[in-house]
Structure formats: C-alpha cells, structure tokens
Amino acid sequence: MVSTLRQVAERAGVSVSVASRSLNGHAKAYRISEATVLRVKAAADQLGFRPSHTARSLRLKKTGLVGVVVPDLANAFFASISRTIALAAEAEGYSVIVADSREQTEHEVRLLHQLEARQVEAFVVCPVGSEDAHLRQIDGRGTPVVLADRTFPDCGLLQVTSQHRRGARQATELLTAKGHRLIGVLQGLPGTLPNDQRLCGHAEALAKVGISMDHSLVAGDNFTEASGYVSAKRLLAERPDLTALFAFSTPNAMGALRAAAEAGRSVPEDLSLVTFDDCPYADLMRVPLSTVCQDVERIGQLAAELALRAVTGSARKKTQCRHDVETRVIVRDSISSVRN
Amino acid sequence: MVSTLRQVAERAGVSVSVASRSLNGHAKAYRISEATVLRVKAAADQLGFRPSHTARSLRLKKTGLVGVVVPDLANAFFASISRTIALAAEAEGYSVIVADSREQTEHEVRLLHQLEARQVEAFVVCPVGSEDAHLRQIDGRGTPVVLADRTFPDCGLLQVTSQHRRGARQATELLTAKGHRLIGVLQGLPGTLPNDQRLCGHAEALAKVGISMDHSLVAGDNFTEASGYVSAKRLLAERPDLTALFAFSTPNAMGALRAAAEAGRSVPEDLSLVTFDDCPYADLMRVPLSTVCQDVERIGQLAAELALRAVTGSARKKTQCRHDVETRVIVRDSISSVRN
DNA sequence: TACCTGGGCACAATCGTTTGTGCAGAGACG
DNA sequence: CGTCTCTGCACAAACGATTGTGCCCAGGTA
Numbered sequence: 001m002v003s004t005l006r007q008v009a010e011r012a013g014v015s016v017s018v019a020s021r022s023l024n025g026h027a028k029a030y031r032i033s034e035a036t037v038l039r040v041k042a043a044a045d046q047l048g049f050r051p052s053h054t055a056r057s058l059r060l061k062k063t064g065l066v067g068v069v070v071p072d073l074a075n076a077f078f079a080s081i082s083r084t085i086a087l088a089a090e091a092e093g094y095s096v097i098v099a100d101s102r103e104q105t106e107h108e109v110r111l112l113h114q115l116e117a118r119q120v121e122a123f124v125v126c127p128v129g130s131e132d133a134h135l136r137q138i139d140g141r142g143t144p145v146v147l148a149d150r151t152f153p154d155c156g157l158l159q160v161t162s163q164h165r166r167g168a169r170q171a172t173e174l175l176t177a178k179g180h181r182l183i184g185v186l187q188g189l190p191g192t193l194p195n196d197q198r199l200c201g202h203a204e205a206l207a208k209v210g211i212s213m214d215h216s217l218v219a220g221d222n223f224t225e226a227s228g229y230v231s232a233k234r235l236l237a238e239r240p241d242l243t244a245l246f247a248f249s250t251p252n253a254m255g256a257l258r259a260a261a262e263a264g265r266s267v268p269e270d271l272s273l274v275t276f277d278d279c280p281y282a283d284l285m286r287v288p289l290s291t292v293c294q295d296v297e298r299i300g301q302l303a304a305e306l307a308l309r310a311v312t313g314s315a316r317k318k319t320q321c322r323h324d325v326e327t328r329v330i331v332r333d334s335i336s337s338v339r340n
Numbered sequence: 341m342v343s344t345l346r347q348v349a350e351r352a353g354v355s356v357s358v359a360s361r362s363l364n365g366h367a368k369a370y371r372i373s374e375a376t377v378l379r380v381k382a383a384a385d386q387l388g389f390r391p392s393h394t395a396r397s398l399r400l401k402k403t404g405l406v407g408v409v410v411p412d413l414a415n416a417f418f419a420s421i422s423r424t425i426a427l428a429a430e431a432e433g434y435s436v437i438v439a440d441s442r443e444q445t446e447h448e449v450r451l452l453h454q455l456e457a458r459q460v461e462a463f464v465v466c467p468v469g470s471e472d473a474h475l476r477q478i479d480g481r482g483t484p485v486v487l488a489d490r491t492f493p494d495c496g497l498l499q500v501t502s503q504h505r506r507g508a509r510q511a512t513e514l515l516t517a518k519g520h521r522l523i524g525v526l527q528g529l530p531g532t533l534p535n536d537q538r539l540c541g542h543a544e545a546l547a548k549v550g551i552s553m554d555h556s557l558v559a560g561d562n563f564t565e566a567s568g569y570v571s572a573k574r575l576l577a578e579r580p581d582l583t584a585l586f587a588f589s590t591p592n593a594m595g596a597l598r599a600a601a602e603a604g605r606s607v608p609e610d611l612s613l614v615t616f617d618d619c620p621y622a623d624l625m626r627v628p629l630s631t632v633c634q635d636v637e638r639i640g641q642l643a644a645e646l647a648l649r650a651v652t653g654s655a656r657k658k659t660q661c662r663h664d665v666e667t668r669v670i671v672r673d674s675i676s677s678v679r680n
Numbered sequence: 681t682a683c684c685t686g687g688g689c690a691c692a693a694t695c696g697t698t699t700g701t702g703c704a705g706a707g708a709c710g
Numbered sequence: 711c712g713t714c715t716c717t718g719c720a721c722a723a724a725c726g727a728t729t730g731t732g733c734c735c736a737g738g739t740a
Contacts, residue, residue, distance in 0.1 A: 002481055004696055015720045020698060030699090031717055053458040054403060055696035057394045058725045065437075073426060076620070079419035086413060086440050090451070095458060097405075097435045100426050111430070118393040118435060141342060254621050280416070281594050281619065286626045344726060355690045360728060370729090371687050395726035398695045 003047040012036070012043040019044075023051075057119070066096045066307055067120035069111055071103045071128045076279055077250070077296060078126060081148060084300025085124055085307075092308055094121075103224075105129040112138055122307035124148055130191035132157070144310035148303040149294075151193045151322070158310060159322045160303045164194045164276075167292040167327035168201030171246060171274045174290055174331065176209045179338035180244040180272060184235040186256055188223035188248040198248055198276065217242070220252065228255025236263045236271075243338050244272035250279045253289055268336040278330065288332035298325045343387040351383040352376070359384075363391075397459070406436045406647055407460035409451055411443045411468050416619055417590070417636060418466060421488060424640025425464055425647075432648055434461075443564075445469040452478055462647035464488055470531035472497070484650035488643040489634075491533045491662070498650060499662045500643045504534045504616075507632040507667035508541030511586060511614045514630055514671065516549045519678035520584040520612060524575040526596055528563035528588040538588055538616065557582070560592065568595025576603045576611075583678050584612035590619045593629060608676040618670065628672035638665045 009019035014036060021030050022040035043049075057063045066089050070078035086096045097115060101108035105128050112123065116138060123145045125135060132152040139145040139157055151159040175183055185202060188195045203213040217239065219231035228247055232255060235242060245260075247253035253275035257267065265271040267287045278293035302323050349359035354376060361370050362380035383389075397403040406429050410418035426436045437455060441448035445468050452463065456478060463485045465475060472492040479485040479497055491499040515523055525542060528535045543553040557579065559571035568587055572595060575582060585600075587593035593615035597607065605611040607627045618633035642663050 005698095006696075016697085017699075017721080018719060024698085026699090031719080033718060036718080050453075050457045052398070052696050054394060054397045055725090056698080058392070058398050058695090058727085059697045059699090061725070063394060073423035074416070074420045076414070076416060076419070079416070079422075080414045082419075082438070083413035083440050086438055087442075090439065090454075095437045095439070095454065098422070098426055098438050099430065099435070100423050102427075113390075114430075114435070117390045254624060257624055279621065281625070284594060284597055284625055284627075285621070286624055286628075288626075345728095346726075356727080357691080357729070358689060364728085366729090371689080373688065376688080392726050395695090396728080398697090398726080399728050401695070 003049050005049070005051065008040065008044045008047055008049050011047065012040040014040060023049075061119075063119045063121060064094050065115075065118065065120040066094050066304075067099065067112070067115035067118075067123045067125075068096050069099045069101055069108060069115070069123065069125045069127075071101050071108075071126060073098060073100045075251075077149075077277060077294075080296040081124075081126065081300040081303070084297050085304040088301055088304035089308070094308065101128050103128050103222075105131060109134050116141070116143060121311045122146065124303045124307050126150055127152075130189065144307060146303050146307045146310070148299055149194065150189075153193055157321065158306045160299050160306065161194060161322070161324060162294040162299065162327050163324045164197035164327075165201035165204070167276065167294075168198035168246075169205045170201075170327070170329050171276065171290075171292040172202045172205030173208070174274055174329070174335055175244045175246065175272060176205055178272065178335055181209070181211060181338075182239070182242050183217065183244045183246055184232070184239065184242045185218040185220075186228050186231050186235075186245060186247040186252045187218055187220040188227070188252065189221065195248060202246060220248070223249040223251060225251035225255040228252030229259050230255070232256035232259035233263070236260065236265065242271070244274070244335070247273065247275040250275060250277045250282075253291075257287065268334045272335040274335060282330075283332065287334050289334045290332045291330050292327045293330055294327055295325050343389050345389070345391065348380065348383045348387055348389050351387065352380040354380060363389075401459075403459045403461060404434050405455075405458060405460040406434050406644075407439065407452070407455035407458075407463045407465075408436050409439045409441055409448060409455070409463065409465045409467075411441050411448075411466060413438060413440045415591075417489075417617060417634075420636040421464075421466065421640040421643070424637050425644040428641055428644035429648070434648065441468050443468050443562075445471060449474050456481070456483060461651045462486065464643045464647050466490055467492075470529065484647060486643050486647045486650070488639055489534065490529075493533055497661065498646045500639050500646065501534060501662070501664060502634040502639065502667050503664045504537035504667075505541035505544070507616065507634075508538035508586075509545045510541075510667070510669050511616065511630075511632040512542045512545030513548070514614055514669070514675055515584045515586065515612060516545060518612065518675055521549070521551060521678075522579070522582050523557065523584045523586055524572070524579065524582045525558040525560075526568050526571045526575075526585060526587040526592045527558055527560040528567070528592065529561065535588060542586060560588070563589040563591060565591035565595040568592030569599050570595070572596035572599035573603070576600065576605065582611070584614070584675070587613065587615040590615060590617045593631075597627065608674045612675040614675060622670075623672065627674050629674045630672045631670050632667045633670055634667055635665050 005019050006016050009016045019040050022037040027037045068082055089096050099111040108128050126149045132155045135145050146158040148160045151161045206213050219235050220227045245256050247256050260271050267273050275289050275291045278291050345359050346356050349356045359380050362377040367377045429436050439451040448468050466489045472495045475485050486498040488500045491501045546553050559575050560567045585596050587596050600611050607613050615629050615631045618631050
C-alpha cells in the first residue's frame with residue numbers, strides 16, 4: 001500500500017470525504033469547488049495514489065471478481081473458454097480467479113467454497129461429474145452460477161452449451177453417408193448432458209438410415225484420452241467388424257488413434273474416425289480428423305455475459321436460462337467410404 | 341454475505357473478539373474457556389459462517405492473491421504454466437487471478453496496474469515485448485514480480501526460464517549430426533532473452549562443426565504462427581539450398597510446415613525441421629517434430645514457489661534470482677540425413 | 681482485611697474506503 | 711439587521727474482520 005486516501009487528503013489540505021468524492025466524480029453533487037478537485041487530483045497524482053480495491057470491496061460489497069472453475073486448464077478447450085471469459089470480464093472491469101478442479105468433484109466443491117469465501121460475484125463453472133447439488137446450493141446462497149459446456153438438465157441454473165444432439169447427428173451422418181453402419185461410440189462421462197445428448201443425436205442419425213442404436217457399441221466413461229484409448233482398444237478387439245468410430249472428445253479421439261495403431265488398423269483406410277471438438281493444428285495431424293467442433297469463443301463469451309448480467313441486472317430472469325451454441329462441421333480426411 | 345462474525349458472536353452470547361479468537365485457534369492464548377469455544381463453533385456451524393475474505397484482507401493487509409499475466413491463455417504453453425501456478429498457489433491457500441495481455445505491452449501494463457490495485461501479493465508474468473521498466477517499477481513498489489519464460493537479463497527480478505542456449509545447441513546438433521550445414525532459423529521476438537540465448541546456442545552448435553552463423557539465414561520477429569509462416573516462406577524462396585529449419589516455437593514451426601507445403605517441400609524428405617517447445621499430441625502430427633521441449637510444469641512450479649517465497653519469506657534474497665530449467669530433447673521423424 | 685494473581689471476557693481501535701448528514705460562512709432579501 | 715439559501719467543506723458511521731488492552735471477579739496468601 002503505497003499511499004492512502006487519507007494521505008492524499010492531507011496533502012491537498014482537505015478531508016478524506018472530499019478527497020474521495022473529488023476523485024470519484026461526485027464533486028458537483030456534493031458542491032465541491034473546481035479548485036479543490038484539481039488540488040486533490042494533483043495530490044493523488046503526485047503520490048501515485050491507487051485506491052485499495054480491498055477496502056472498496058468491503059465498503060461497496062462488490063469485489064469485482066468472477067470465479068472460473070474448470071476441470072483442466074491445460075486442456076485447450078477449457079483454456080480457451082477461460083481466456084474468453086477473462087477478456088470479457090476485464091472489459092467490464094472485472095477480474096477472474098481461475099481454479100482447476102483436476103477433474104474431481106471433491107476439488108471442485110472445495111474450490112467453489114474457497115472462492116465463495118472470497119466473495120466472487122459470479123461463477124462460471126465447467127462442472128465435473130454428474131452432481132449439481134453443490135452448484136445449486138451456491139447459486140441459492142446468492143452467487144449466480146453459470147454452467148458452461150457440461151450442463152445438467154432442469155437444474156435451474158444459467159447454462160451455456162453446444163447443440164450436442166444436432167452436432168452429433170451431423171457427425172454420425174458424415175459416417176452413414178459414406179456407407180458406415182457399424183459405428184463404435186467412444187463416449188465421455190455418462191450422465192452429463194453433453195454426453196447423453198450426443199448419444200441421442202447419434203441414435204437419430206442411425207435411425208435415419210433405418211438402424212437402431214446398439215448399446216454394446218458404446219464404450220467409455222470419461223472425456224479423457226485414457227478412456228478413449230481403453231474403450232477403443234476393447235471395441236476394436238470385441239468387434240473387429242466395426243468400420244468407424246465416433247469419439248466424443250479430442251482426447252477420446254487421440255486415445256482411439258493410438259489404440260487403432262496398436263490394433264493395426266490404419267485411419268482412414270481400415271477405420272474411419274470422427275470426433276467432437278477440434279484441437280489446435282488438427283489439420284496438421286497425421287490423420288486430419290473430421291469433426292464437429294464447438295464454438296468455444298462463443299461459449300465463453302456467452303457464459304461471461306450471462307454471469308455479468310446476473311450480477312448487474314437487478315432482475316434475474318430465470319427464463320430461457322439455457323443457451324445452445326451452434327456447432328460447425330469440419331470435414332477432413334479421416335473418413336473413407338465403406339468398401340463392399 | 342450470509343452471516344457475519346457479529347451474528348455468530350450474538351448467537352453464542354459472546355463478544356465479537358471472543359468469537360474471532362475462538363474460531364482462529366487463539367483461544368488459549370487469550371484465556372477463553374473451552375466451553376465458550378465450543379459454543380462459538382457451534383453457532384458458526386449453524387449459521388454456515390464463512391469469514392469475509394475481503395474484510396480479513398483489509399485488516400491483515402494480505403489478499404492471498406497472486407496475479408498471473410500471460411500473453412495468450414489459449415496457448416498450450418501458457419495455459420499449462422498458469423495451471424501449474426494455480427495448483428501450487430492453491431496448495432498454499434492462495435488464489436490466482438489470470439490476465440491475458442493479448443501479446444501487447446500496452447495491455448500488459450494496464451493489467452498489471454489493475455492487479456496491483458487489487459493488491460495481489462505477487463506477480464508471475466510472462467512478459468510481452470522487450471521492455472521491463474514497468475515490471476521493475478512494480479517490483480520496486482513492493483509487489484514481488486517473477487518473470488517466467490521470457491526474461492530480461494540483469495533486470496534484477498526473480499526469473500525462471502529454460503536453458504535456452506543449451507537447448508538450442510542440442511537442437512541444432514540434431515541437425516548438424518545429420519549433415520545439415522545450411523540451416524534457416526525462424527526466430528521469435530528479438531531482444532528477449534529466450535530468443536537471443538537460443539541464437540547463441542545455435543551459433544555454438546554451428547561453430548562446433550566449423551561454420552559460423554549466417555545472419556541472413558535468420559528470419560522472424562515473433563513467436564507466432566504468422567511470423568513462422570512468413571519467415572519460412574521468405575527463407576525458402578530466397579535460399580532454396582536450405583536443407584533444414586530451426587523454429588523457435590511451436591507456432592513458428594506450424595507456420596513453417598504450412599509454408600513448406602506451399603513451397604512444395606515435404607518434411608522431412610526435402611526439408612528437415614526441428615523446433616523448440618512441444619505441443620500436445622505432437623507425436624500424432626503428420627510430421628512428428630523433433631524438438632527440444634521445455635519443462636513447463638517445472639517452470640510454473642518454480643515460478644509459483646519463488647513468488648510465494650518472496651511474499652512469505654521476510655528476507656527477500658536477491659541472490660541467485662535466476663533459475664534455468666533443464667530442457668529435454670525429443671527426437672521424432674522430422675529430420676533426415678542430408679543426401680549428397 | 682488487604683493484596684495479588686490469573687482466568688474469562690468485553691471494549692475499542694484499526695485496515696482504507698464510501699456516503700449521509702451537519703455546520704459554518706457568504707451573499708440575497710425583506 | 712435578521713433570516714434564508716446557497717456554497718463548500720468536515721465529521722462520523724458504516725463494511726467485517728483482527729488484536730491490544732482493560733475490567734471484573736474468584737481464589738489464594740499474608
């Protein structure tokens with residue numbers, strides 16, 4: 001703390017209150033003379049005065065902080081979301097505290113409480129797991145919670161997510177259009193809305209070509225590379241007749257690529273692959289993956305807006321609390337036609 | 341703010357000071373009876389009391405905040421550093437505020453001041469540009485600044501960076517060992533220590549095989565993909581006899597790959613490529629790049645430690661303020677022997 | 681009884697702001 | 711000359727915690 005308002009006031013020869021009002025533009029309203037205002041400002045400049053955000057927060061009951069909790073900040077998807085939120089928040093004078101829940105609900109809960117104690121004004125959370133009680137509880141206590149990416153149906157919280165069902169339908173259609181009928185699914189975390197909606201979309205696309213979904217072709221328990229690898233390995237071993245895989249995340253797809261290589265199946269010749277989400281430099285990969293990618297920037301932007309609106313807007317409308325961002329199909333080389 | 345200490349105190353039938361001391365473990369030192377402590381704790385529990393971090397910060401002059409300023413949070417390298425810092429900070433009860441300077445000094449300065457006003461207790465900065473005056477100024481005002489990745493020689497600040505010179509020497513040796521003698525360099529931001537040290541290392545490796553560095557073979561002005569692309573394009577056009585390129589960053593290398601493709605040079609057959617830094621899934625790229633990769637985790641970890649030590653440690657030792665983290669050579673397929 | 685000691689607690693200042701209110705002096709007006 | 715209305719500012723109470731100090735009472739001792 002270099003200098004306080006009191007010092008500025010003393011140097012300008014006025015009281016603290018006058019100094020405060022002079023610097024905050026409340027001069028006219030409180031009949032402070034132009035000359036005094038100038039004196040105060042000069043004093044503040046000379047002292048390099050920077051108001052204590054802490055004191056101000058205490059007095060105004062406004063910390064200007066947004067809490068962002070993501071499962072893995074090193075993951076390009078979450079890093080990008082965090083970045084967008086940080087930029088959007090900064091534009092409105094807010095700062096963001098990021099916390100990494102390491103894909104564990106236990107940590108998520110702890111971090112949320114920690115940030116709550118810091119009186120963040122709003123949360124943007126990319127939740128782990130399939131429990132939302134703690135999130136609803138926090139929202140109920142007064143700090144608005146915005147869910148991004150992984151959302152929960154009917155939980156009453158503000159949500160931003162992608163059009164998972166439509167996206168997955170499009171992805172699967174890329175495969176069925178090329179004649180694929182036996183498609184393995186490397187799913188993410190079952191029970192989460194993105195996962196389950198994608199399963200729906202997948203089933204819809206299959207239904208369009210007259211086949212119903214075979215749940216034995218669905219494997220995986222998380223959005224991680226490990227899950228993708230293990231599931232792909234198993235599926236490829238159990239069902240060698242599979243001609244294509246649909247991975248629900250980039251890590252899932254990367255795991256699948258490794259499993260495919262080990263199984264001696266080359267992509268796309270012996271196995272087609274389509275995925276959800278994109279990754280940087282995907283076009284420079286050995287197998288440029290066809291994908292349905294999410295509009296990460298837009299998700300982050302929307303989430304930030306919702307969070308900030310929830311804070312500033314006095315009337316918190318709970319109506320239309322869910323936003324579904326459009327997905328975009330990117331066709332690359334990872335899909336080949338089925339040979340008869 | 342659900343409930344305050346005062347409410348807890350009232351409910352327990354004691355004064356605020358007793359309540360505070362009971363909850364903070366100062367009971368014995370202030371002769372507060374066991375029974376009272378229990379009453380207070382019970383009251384706190386019932387009310388779901390969470391002390392206001394803001395008030396505490398004001399009183400204790402300790403915000404428990406660390407400011408992290410990076411050029412691009414969406415960049416895997418910085419995302420990873422941020423993550424490590426966040427985890428390390430959290431382990432010590434600190435939280436991190438991240439800010440994205442968008443690769444512009446102007447933003448960096450603004451963000452630093454903003455965070456300074458928030459009374460962060462320490463900074464970890466991956467600076468943009470080659471100016472360090474503002475950083476030294478802030479450090480001088482009392483908030484310790486730790487530089488990570490891009491550091492400045494002799495600036496007196498705590499620094500964590502990689503062994504750029506040694507790393508670059510190793511990288512170039514990968515090329516010279518395969519017979520390459522005409523090596524183009526796609527550099528990053530000139531004037532920054534990482535860049536200039538890498539140039540040194542490159543020169544050293546060349547000297548070992550008896551040739552001196554040709555500065556006309558060095559191009560580029562930033563660590564971005566655009567810089568890599570443009571410089572590679574130019575170098576390949578001007579000097580078709582180049583047999584290899586050394587890119588100073590992953591984005592540089594990706595730009596080079598695109599430029600090479602456009603120039604009809606395939607890697608590694610017609611052009612070898614080695615790079616600094618790694619990227620996720622690099623082994624799954626079309627051209628798995630040989631690289632000298634930095635230990636991002638360690639850099640983040642060390643930076644966090646230095647920052648936190650600087651805060652807690654009363655004696656701020658300015659000695660040995662620079663840490664050079666080891667690099668690791670990863671050989672992949674992007675280098676071929678020079679055919680005579 | 682007078683004195684001392686120590687236990688158990690309350691009071692009040694403090695951190696650095698913001699903001700409601702009060703008070704003095706100057707001029708206007710009758 | 712008294713009253714009224716501005717002007718221009720100072721005082722002081724918050725915000726929610728921490729912490730130095732003071733007070734009171736009980737029990738032990740001389």
